[in-house]
Amino acid sequence: MILAAKFLDVSSVTSHxxxxxxxxxxxxxGLADEKDITVRGLxxxxxxxxxxxxxxxxxxxxxxxxxxxxxxMGLQTRVSLSWQAKEAFYEKPLILADRDMVExxxxxxxxxxxxxxxALLVVGDPFGATTHxxxxxxxxxxxxxxxxIHNASIMNAVGAAGLQLYQFGQTVSxxxxxxxxxPDSFYDRIKENADLGLHTLxxxxxxxxxxxxxxxxxxxxxxxxxxxxxxxxAVNQLLEIESIRKAGILDSDNTxxxxxSRVGGGEDQRIVAxxxxxxxxxxxxxxxxxxxxxxxxxxxxxxxxxxxxEDFAIDRERWRMVASKVYxxxxx
Amino acid sequence: MILAAKFLDVSSVTSHxxxxxxxxxxxxxGLADEKDITVRGLxxxxxxxxxxxxxxxxxxxxxxxxxxxxxxMGLQTRVSLSWQAKEAFYEKPLILADRDMVExxxxxxxxxxxxxxxALLVVGDPFGATTHxxxxxxxxxxxxxxxxIHNASIMNAVGAAGLQLYQFGQTVSxxxxxxxxxPDSFYDRIKENADLGLHTLxxxxxxxxxxxxxxxxxxxxxxxxxxxxxxxxAVNQLLEIESIRKAGILDSDNTxxxxxSRVGGGEDQRIVAxxxxxxxxxxxxxxxxxxxxxxxxxxxxxxxxxxxxEDFAIDRERWRMVASKVYxxxxx
Numbered sequence: 160m161i162l163a164a165k166f167l168d169v170s171s172v173t174s175h176x177x178x179x180x181x182x183x184x185x186x187x188x189g190l191a192d193e194k195d196i197t198v199r200g201l202x203x204x205x206x207x208x209x210x211x212x213x214x215x216x217x218x219x220x221x222x223x224x225x226x227x228x229x230x231x232m233g234l235q236t237r238v239s240l241s242w243q244a245k246e247a248f249y250e251k252p253l254i255l256a257d258r259d260m261v262e263x264x265x266x267x268x269x270x271x272x273x274x275x276x277x278a279l280l281v282v283g284d285p286f287g288a289t290t291h292x293x294x295x296x297x298x299x300x301x302x303x304x305x306x307x308i309h310n311a312s313i314m315n316a317v318g319a320a321g322l323q324l325y326q327f328g329q330t331v332s333x334x335x336x337x338x339x340x341x342p343d344s345f346y347d348r349i350k351e352n353a354d355l356g357l358h359t360l361x362x363x364x365x366x367x368x369x370x371x372x373x374x375x376x377x378x379x380x381x382x383x384x385x386x387x388x389x390x391x392x393a394v395n396q397l398l399e400i401e402s403i404r405k406a407g408i409l410d411s412d413n414t415x416x417x418x419x420s421r422v423g424g425g426e427d428q429r430i431v432a433x434x435x436x437x438x439x440x441x442x443x444x445x446x447x448x449x450x451x452x453x454x455x456x457x458x459x460x461x462x463x464x465x466x467x468x469e470d471f472a473i474d475r476e477r478w479r480m481v482a483s484k485v486y487x488x489x490x491x
Numbered sequence: 492m493i494l495a496a497k498f499l500d501v502s503s504v505t506s507h508x509x510x511x512x513x514x515x516x517x518x519x520x521g522l523a524d525e526k527d528i529t530v531r532g533l534x535x536x537x538x539x540x541x542x543x544x545x546x547x548x549x550x551x552x553x554x555x556x557x558x559x560x561x562x563x564m565g566l567q568t569r570v571s572l573s574w575q576a577k578e579a580f581y582e583k584p585l586i587l588a589d590r591d592m593v594e595x596x597x598x599x600x601x602x603x604x605x606x607x608x609x610a611l612l613v614v615g616d617p618f619g620a621t622t623h624x625x626x627x628x629x630x631x632x633x634x635x636x637x638x639x640i641h642n643a644s645i646m647n648a649v650g651a652a653g654l655q656l657y658q659f660g661q662t663v664s665x666x667x668x669x670x671x672x673x674p675d676s677f678y679d680r681i682k683e684n685a686d687l688g689l690h691t692l693x694x695x696x697x698x699x700x701x702x703x704x705x706x707x708x709x710x711x712x713x714x715x716x717x718x719x720x721x722x723x724x725a726v727n728q729l730l731e732i733e734s735i736r737k738a739g740i741l742d743s744d745n746t747x748x749x750x751x752s753r754v755g756g757g758e759d760q761r762i763v764a765x766x767x768x769x770x771x772x773x774x775x776x777x778x779x780x781x782x783x784x785x786x787x788x789x790x791x792x793x794x795x796x797x798x799x800x801e802d803f804a805i806d807r808e809r810w811r812m813v814a815s816k817v818y819x820x821x822x823x
Contacts, residue, residue: 187643189529189641189642190641191531193530194529194530194531194534195529195530195531195641196529196530197521197526197527197528197529197530197642198525198526198527198528198529198530198533199523199526199527201530202526284643284647284648284650285650286647286648286650286651286656287647287650287656289655289795292653292795292799293795295799296795296798296799299802307651309521309522309527309643309647309648309651309754309755310521310529310642310643311519311616311641311642311643311644311647312643312647314646314647314656315616315618315619315641315643315644315646315647316616316618316641318616318617318618318619319618319639319641321624323621324618324619324646324662325661325662325663325664326661327661327662328660328661328689329657329658329659329660329687329689330656330657331657332657351687355661355683357660357661422641423641463621463624463625463628466628467624467627467628470631
């Protein structure tokens with residue numbers, strides 16, 4: 160009996176996928192563009208009656224006219240066209256849903272998902288955001304069967320820098336500071352990792368759906384363009400907190416770090432390595448397009464990690480020197 | 492000029508991919524079956540002159556006759572058929588390469604990779620194993636352009652248990668103990684994570700290419716079937732070391748853990764949650780097919796994590812009781 164089941168199981172892999180169960184799918188899109196969806200994910204999209212695309216930025220929500228007007232505006236254009244590229248590629252109309260909608264109107268997304276297949280497409284892997292566990296919990300409460308289709312996310316693609324994944328401690332987020340608000344709990348987390356010699360992945364902030372003071376005062380719901388934290392700004396914020404907390408874990412000249420952008424293996428992937436000072440003084444453009452992430456290198460650093468990441472170094476000499484003298488790596 | 496470049500860049504996404512540069516690709520296959528490859532990965536496979544499939548187990552290397560003879564043997568059959576399924580699906584003959592070959596004969600794999608596209612397919616994400624950074628370094632030394640196509644790996648798909656990825660510390664591996672060899676450095680790593688309240692992902696051992704004492708004595712190079720560590724065995728090994736080291740981080744009745752198997756969102760995915768005692772006493776079969784992983788739950792546990800994972804609990808009452816009384820989670 161078990162044998163028969165196994166044969167069925169195996170043969171079903173080669174034949175066309177037919178499933179009788181109606182599903183709510185959350186499908187990871189990976190990190191670069193619409194071709195990073197998996198074949199299984201693409202099949203689920205094509206079989207779904209409604210397909211939602213979770214938009215990172217409110218800019219995806221603008222009307223067609225504005226899209227055309229903004230054709231010359233760099234990133235926004237890119238993101239918008241990329242949405243149209245996705246729609247064409249997936250051969251499905253996509254319903255854009257911003258993070259707010261996924262959070263607050265999950266019942267609308269789940270509407271009739273027990274009668275027809277519904278898919279929610281998200282950047283990276285579905286379990287990268289708590290929002291997605293929330294909507295899965297809601298589906299469960301409504302007795303709607305769910306299926307998650309995994310993909311790469313920054314949590315594992317960060318390996319592209321050559322630093323080994325098992326040498327990473329907890330991941331932290333860094334938000335935009337204002338004059339009066341400089342949340343610094345990330346510093347304790349980096350210190351905990353650093354004390355153990357572990358690397359820290361730092362995810363940099365995005366600001367979307369901001370309304371300027373002027374528009375707010377006039378009651379106009381006009382959103383500012385999205386803002387993405389740059390690597391030099393991130394490094395300066397880290398050093399600002401170090402100068403206040405003074406635990407000695409982040410040093411301009413003696414702490415190594417690696418900046419990552421668009422880690423999808425594509426042509427626009429950028430990986431840049433150096434001391435914190437190297438990164439802070441490097442031109443913003445050279446770090447590539449957002450989103451950006453930053454790795455603070457821990458002291459358990461292995462010489463093979465140094466050699467692999469050396470290829471991305473702004474200043475190879477300095478990279479090797481600090482790895483050897485400060486981190487104690489035995490290099491050739 | 493920048494604008495023109497952006498337009499080109501964007502339009503290339505929608506048109507058919509044509510690249511002039513010859514490449515060595517390492518392509519992640521994700522976690523479940525051949526349909527977890529990305530569309531970009533599938534294109535690269537179809538465009539490559541030689542395609543290697545890194546085999547987890549030596550059993551993939553056996554001759555066709557033996558494959559047929561072993562058709563009735565469960566997992567081996569499954570793995571073998573799965574290899575054939577891949578070959579049919581990718582429309583390419585696959586050259587099987589075991590981990591040893593990728594490590595020691597990388598130049599053979601890279602042969603003429605500066606003249607024709609060559610692809611190496613690996614389970615999960617390419618940066619899951621140091622072997623793959625080694626072969627990328629070797630390609631770099633030979634001036635062969637490389638491209639990594641990412642995919643899901645256990646390092647991010649572990650989120651399927653409902654425990655948040657940013658609450659994980661460093662990942663550890665657990666090897667099969669023998670009478671005389673019980674390496675326990677994993678214990679220090681789990682303790683470091685536990686002291687910070689973080690979860691630990693424990694990857695369980697696989698034994699391949701083992702030769703029995705009898706065959707070794709007779710000089711016969713006959714490999715034993717691969718062995719995969721089961722969840723009950725893993726838990727017993729953990730508790731054995733706790734009983735020696737006595738740091739009080741692992742307790743049968745008061746430490747929560749989650750077992751994962753085939754986390755690809757597929758029909759054979761299994762997630763089982765409970766105390767260490769719950770897991771140790773649960774029938775081996777109920778944990779599903781190998782490979783297995785285990786999460787040791789840390790004390791920073793959030794009540795939403797408890798509620799999500801509760802659905803996988805062997806004993807819901809006990810799961811909630813320990814989460815509330817021992818971990819201090821405020822539950823409804």
